[in-house]
Amino acid sequence: xxxxxxxxxxxxxxxxxxxxxxxxxxxxxxxxxxxxxxxxxxxxxxxxxxxxxxxxxxxxxxxxxxxxxxxxxxxxxxxxxxxxxxxxxxxxxxxxxxxxxxxxxx
Numbered sequence: 001x002x003x004x005x006x007x008x009x010x011x012x013x014x015x016x017x018x019x020x021x022x023x024x025x026x027x028x029x030x031x032x033x034x035x036x037x038x039x040x041x042x043x044x045x046x047x048x049x050x051x052x053x054x055x056x057x058x059x060x061x062x063x064x065x066x067x068x069x070x071x072x073x074x075x076x077x078x079x080x081x082x083x084x085x086x087x088x089x090x091x092x093x094x095x096x097x098x099x100x101x102x103x104x105x106x
Contacts, residue, residue, distance in 0.1 A: 049090050052076055057097040060088055065097070 052058070056068045058078065066078035069085060076093060079085050 061094045
């Protein structure tokens with residue numbers, strides 16, 4: 001009887017792919033819940049920045065709000081107030097403000 005138990009023990013081991021299954025499952029969960037949405041947001045942001053044009057109102061990552069005066073491949077010149085202009089790297093522009101949007105404090 002003891003010989004039967006000893007012979008059956010090695011056969012009760014799960015297959016190798018079963019040990020990798022939880023790890024593969026976690027990678028898939030991270031992909032669909034974290035990585036994929038972040039890539040989607042990044043593509044949307046790149047499309048917004050690529051579509052910048054003169055006259056757009058923007059918010060920089062530093063929180064400055066202004067109007068785009070001039071755009072080139074790398075930089076955007078933004079007017080913050082009358083005769084106050086700054087040159088910002090285009091990818092530091094966080095968002096576009098839709099025309100006609102009301103400020104949050106009104």
